[in-house]
Amino acid sequence: MEFSELLIKRRSIRNFQDREIPLSLIREIIRDSCLAPNAANRQPWRFIIVNKRDRVEKLARESKSNLLKDLENNPTSLLKNYETILRNESYNVFYNAPCLVYITGPKDVRSLDVDCALAASYLMLAATTRGLGTCWVAFGSRIKNPDILKEIGLPADHRIVAPIILGYPEEIPEPPKRNEPQILKIIQ
């Protein structure tokens, strides 16, 4: 796929076909994502693949329940803006996606957020070239239950930077609305 087409086709997808993704395809996409630039070529990114809808849903419930607890403990938090949707029983933070990839890495890497975001960008583009839709779901990282943490194999010294859902899109929406680029200054 041409890059110019890819820019338009890469949309955040929240509505997926009832169709599984072959594990080999997910591996290919992860391999592409590892070509992303990163600080000092440390490549701190690590991946957890959850390629089963009911297991993705279990993780969605865990995150949602922790978000609701956070909201109750701190009613003035930014989560307040999302209270209605969070309290909606049918709201699944992972939108019933058939697959989830957590991009994670060691907490002590200072550039971890940026490095994993670069890999995430590559991952989302690489998925698009293979006909898949993705969405980075920040709400999906609140995993606290020790049994669940063990189940997904997240080491204690790692943290989740990017929870990305994947699946075959029901449809690809129109290109995103974007603001005009805001250029503060041009020196020439």
Added chain:
Amino acid sequence: MEFSELLIKRRSIRNFQDREIPLSLIREIIRDSCLAPNAANRQPWRFIIVNKRDRVEKLARESKSNLLKDLENNPTSLLKNYETILRNESYNVFYNAPCLVYITGPKDVRSLDVDCALAASYLMLAATTRGLGTCWVAFGSRIKNPDILKEIGLPADHRIVAPIILGYPEEIPEPPKRNEPQILKIIQ
């Protein structure tokens, strides 16, 4: 350009031809970068374009001098690993690039690092499709001199996330060495 080719051609470039980049091309690349995904579609990214080699060099000197001060004030910092190169008089943190784009945004946006990294990834890929080379130079963000801050038009409530140099590459090196993807767990 096909995405698979782009993955190989997008390399960190530190050796540039003595050739200017048309401003219109930089604008196109910035426009593409604004199609990056970002938290809640807030698009917090702002851009500063420095398209003149001697002005880029001035900013390189400012950053380098602040890095050296940081090193002197804190000899145990991680900068210690870079002391030899930082003390090398001919070392220009921006590698004599003809152009620099700062990606910046409001400090109070919690997702700023990640949002700007996603835009940076798009910017670097978009530049590659147009025959340009780029490098994210983390060392280039230490701008403190108030006159220089004013000159580049950085608002007091903004911070620089990604200093990215651009130019026509002298050569495109071989594809990068990458570790095998490190997949911690597969649940299926």
